[in-house]
Amino acid sequence: MIEVRSLRKEYRVHKRAPGLAAALRSVFRRTYETIVAVDDVSFEVAAGERVGFLGPNGAGKTTTLKMLAGLLHPTSGEAHVDGHLPRKRERAFLEKIMLVMGQKQQLLWDLPPAETFELNRAIYDVPRAQYQETMAELDELLELGELVKKPTRQLSLGERMKCELAAALVHRPKVLFLDEPTIGLDVSMQASMRAFVKRYNERWNATILLTSHYMEDVLALCPRVVVIDKGQLSYDGTLEALVRRLRPEKRLILRLGAEVAEGDLARYGKVVEHEKLRVTLQIAHADVREVVPAMLAAFPVVDLTVEDPPLEEVMSELFARTRAAREKSEKAEKVGKTETSNDEKGDEA
Amino acid sequence: MIRYLRLFRIQLRASVLLAMQYRGDFVLDGVLEVLFVAPSIVPLVVVFDQRSSIFGWTFPEALVVVGFFHFLNALVEGAINPSLLAVVEHVRKGTLDFVLLKPADAQFLVSTARFQMWKATNVLSALLIWAFAFHRMGHWPRPLDVLVAVTMLGLSVTILYSLWIITVSTAFYVVRIDNLTYLFDSIFDAARWPSSVFRGVLRIVFTFVIPLGVMTTFPAEALLGRLSLQALGGAAVGAFLAALLARVVFQRALGRYTSAGG
Structure with a gap:
């Protein structure tokens, strides 16, 4: 369902030192730096699989999800989702996927969520009968009830997140990218979100790629995890094997x-x-x-x-090991380069 | 095409619902818009008090231009500015993601995202001004002239919309473009005068760079039955090229979108 081959994304960012003088200098002369957010990442996800996409802050998880959803264009490499190239944003592709972001919302702020659902129904061309069936199911699973009739701005964070999820699923996407969907929610709301995602996956054989900082989400939902750190893939396999290997x-x-x-x-x-x-x-x-x-x-x-040891500890151990290995190889590379340049100097002499 | 008409209807519906939510604003803004008609005519009255015609335009003829100015202003403030500000906000917060995730044309979705219904009362002001102007002239426009004027108005709207899309596209590069709307408003203010009053550089700028003359003076000339066929043709070509340029610029800008927060 999802195939990612040597995916890479670079950003060019403006860099300046702190302070007024540096700010003034940067107005006239800008220095740019290339940041590699995702570096040569490859993995595959089968239809109906639930995969946890993990990594520390700034690891490149969201950037990868956004490339898979067609929002960002990769610098190099390729991604295919159900046979589509996401960056082309074909209608058939966009009708199959959805990206839910715990920190951003699509609900119309001043209107009740029901209006956003209706808007999405029209945009996705969902037949009225199917729409009513989906809404009835979502209502039952998420216990939406009267929430959908209140203006969004009057809803609590948890209530809003339920409605966000419902708005995202109006068109029954086959592939669901969830970017920290439980962030900021209380424990019971987190649990009901997890239960819902699992049922959605089982009911529609939907493929789910989830990022979360809550290990409970990963434990409850993802038999398989893909871990990236500093843009590079550091693990791809089952959670159990990861725990067994590291701890x-x-x-x-x-x-x-x-x-x-x-x-x-x-x-x-x-x-x-x-x-x-x-x-x-x-x-x-x-x-x-x-x-x-x-x-x-x-x-x-x-x-x-x-x-088993807590998953948080397992993850930090994995990140620490990956970083140590990377630093070692960078050091070795540097030594190699110095030696080469010394050799060259020797030749010249 | 039918799908997009349906989408337009549904987007418009959301804006109407929003307007109903804040009905106090609806009434207050509506009344204010009508009240502002009088001060907008004052400069014209002062100028024409001294002479009967300026650069070939009599007072009631110049009022026809003011009518088109009010009509287009209703469009700018009711349909263009609200969506423009919404896009800027979307780019800054990264919520344009949700627009790009939808299986519909992104330019269409951002262009129809928000309408401010109460600004429609400005259209009423335009109708009042036209009625007054033609009453002073002592005759009504011929049906053919009305038809040409409506066509010309369509071209004016296309040009105005294209300029707006190009302005919006800069939000992908510089993020904060709120002030551009003020600049846009103050430049557009010059459109209340017949284009022939501008001379030299201003005339070139207002004809080719920001074609204010085409936007209000051409439709007024059409309604007065004196717009040449060449001018209409020129405006049609200009509107087509502007729309094409806007499309290319917007598509390129989308490629530059970096999203926010992650």
Whole structure:
């Protein structure tokens, strides 16, 4: 459904030092810098797949989504979505996709959301019967009710986001790009959004590419993740494999009936956290079967759970490793260049 | 074509609903627009108080030009400026994304995004001025002249719209172009005078660069039954070229769109 080949996007940005003098100088003489937002990214997404597109701020996630949606033109490389070249913005292509952005809204601010839905129905040429069916479904899944009749400016952020999603789905897109759809929402609203996205995907076999800083979204929705950092692809595979590769250990979380010395706990594994009666221990995956009964026997354990390390930690570890590898290769490149130029000088001499 | 007519209707509907939402503005602005007709004629009355004709235009004939000025002004303020400001805002905030995501022509969507209905009362002012002018002349325009004048008005609107699209396109390069609307308004103000009153450089600028003369003087001449066929033909060619240029400039500007926030 989605094919991305060596995609690259460069921006030319005006650069100046802080201060009045630099600002004045920049009026007369501008210096520009080329920023590579997306650098040689390739991946594929099959129809009906739900893929998490992850990376730290400024990694190039949104830029990639916007190129896939046809909003930005790639500097080089190619992207195909269901056989279309997004940058051509063909009508057939635009009728199949939608980009939902948690930080931007398309709803008409002073009018009720129902008016935006109606406008979208006309723009997408949705037959009246299909429109009514879709709206009834969206109403049921998102519990829109009377919300659609109130002016948008009077809705809360969560209510607005529900209506944003409904407005985006009036034409039942086959491919849905979700850019931080749960940003700023409370926990229960986040959960209902996730449930909705999952049901939409299952009901219509829609392909979903999601970016989010909330790992809960990714855990609940995306069996597969594509990770980019500084514009480059650093991982593409299942979440489980990523966790296993980077953090093969398990976490034992214990609630104790009485305090225990840290030295005694450390005999069973690495103490990650020790706060009076609450202890988090890191142990090798293979040791779980032995360590758990031993600890239950040795300590006054009230409660015990076994978990994977938090996904946030796994991600930071991945980013740290990628950066270290990149710095190493850049350093090696620099050394190589210096040596070459020294050789050249030697030749000249 | 039918699809776009339907889209136009639905976009217009949203603007009407918005106008109804703020009906206080609707009434107040409507009354103000009609009241402003009187001061807009004062300079003309002062000038024609001294002499009976200026550069071949009598007072009632010059009033016909003022009528077209009011008519086009209704269009600028009611349909052109609101959408122009909306596009500038879209580019600045990055919400033009939603326009570009829609399976319809982007230029059409931004051009029909917002209308300010109460400005339509300015059309009423134009009708009042024309009625008064022809009453003073002692005869009414011939049906053929009305037809030519309406055609000429269509060409004027095309030129005005093209200039607007070119202005909007600069928003993709410099982002803040709000002040351009003020410049646009003050230059357009010169269109209340028959074009023959301008001499030298101003005449060249107002004929070829910002063809104000074509916009108000030509339709007035048509209504007065003295527009030459060459002038009509020239205006048609000019309007076509302006529309073509506007289309090319807008498409190129879209390619420059960088979106915002991400």
